[in-house]
Amino acid sequence: MTGMLKAMFDERAERLDLERPDVERIIATGRGRRRRRRAGTALVVLGLLAGGPALWGALRSGEDALAIADGSASGPVWSQGSRVHLGNETVDVGRQVHAFVRTEAGLVLSDPDQAVWSWQEGHAAELGRMRDDWRQRMTGDDRYVAWLDVSDGRWQFAIFDAATGDVRRVPAQVPAEARTEDPDPHSRAAYLRDHINVYAVDAGMLYAIDGRGVLAIGLADGSVDVVAPPGDQLVVDDVQDGRLLFSERDAAGRDPVTYLEADVDDRDRVVGIDGGDLSPGLRWVMSENSDTTADRFTLVDLEAGTVREMNASKDYDFFTGYAWIDDDIFAAYGLRLGDGGAPTGSLLTCDAVGGTCEETKSGLSWKGDVQLPTGEHLSG
């Protein structure tokens, strides 16, 4: 029986005055995104510790700016000291980069004093300031970059629009208990202290946490909606196409359980990881940790419900994926401690389907001055 409902749907759909999608524009946008991803621009969570002093300074313009802006740089992307390497291009930014991400128009960086800067077309502009806390991060997409800003003494979610150069600030609600010194590590106070931050950007929304709970903040208009109340003590790891990868913190201190759901009220689909990054096509999720073991890289095939072994990970003392380049391809970092020598790092491109990796850059020194385009500081 179709009845009134189906008749209404059919009538409404038929009435619709359709515009044909611009296929050329779609393909051009897709190619641009693919180039940027291949250059290592996907913005992901990488749970490494922070530290290390640096400053932001002199900037270069010219061809490098163009290469960054149009995403034409290809190859591995990293910074070392003051130099940002974008495939075959190198931008000397004058002083050490603490953390950085790429946008469609340039770079957004933080310096060791926690100042946040944009760099577009060879020009730097100070955008704000982060908390001096190792958990601080930037997250975003091609156009928007967000962070928890404290530049005028108040905690605010700052959203930088790379297309316009504007920064929108949305006040964060910070309960007094979040400032408690040495709270019980399993208390709500500790949860707030550790987790008031930005987490992911997806479909025009910034996902963040403050005293109100998990928030979805409109990137374009700053509208705020509460996705989950604070009592749930959720942590959002990633969001892709409206699907949330999140974990529920356990007040008793047990290991958190990670879920993948379209709604945080559902807790049916458990993923055996602790934190992680969803692939663009939602086939995979990768994590630095399995659900039981920290620092054990885990790649889950969400379609098959199985864990994919990456043999290349055994070649390194520490190995983790840090950015999805394409639906099945991800960028990874491997660290070898060496036999009494200095540790050296490698950047790799890995195929999730084949379980194989290829080094794209090796011999990176590891003194805390190498950074990847993840929005978080990697400590040495």
Add this chain to the structure above:
Amino acid sequence: MVRPHDAAFAEFVAARSSALHRSAYLMVGDRQLAQDLVQEALTRTYLAWPRLRDPSKAEAYTRKAITTTAISWFRRRAWRNELVSVSGSPHFADSKPVFAGSAEATDDVAEREWLWQELLQLPPRQRAALVLRFYEDLTEAQTAEAMGCAIGTVKSQVSAGLGKLRRRLGPNSNLLPLDPMAVTP
């Protein structure tokens, strides 16, 4: 340069975008928003094309991107208020409620207008579930895949959505399916 898979993708867009756009419109009730949704979903599909290839897989992939993104947007944007604010825009000009109550429904057109307005008031997941089941004629399993949820969730969302519409329709509730399971397999 036209690459072989670009040509295949363009063919897919030409063949299926209208249907996807109509479905997106029914989910969000806003032509421009539906267009944005479809554009974004097709961009993601293009990125995934080398893996998808099969047009049926591509359509399922695009539909999932549209559905989950639509749910995400509307759940988080106090969507009822937005619908009120946009109801005077040109593409809503033909969709004003014909009457406030349900008992006085006098003809099919008026009933469908009223039902459309009532549908706009449903939570986004219930609405998406109804569109996928009763417009797209998807099975429960296909609907679950498109919504990124369990089959049981689809059942509960459809049941809740129909229940609300039925209560609002009152005497006309027999115009809606009583048992969603009896409507489509």
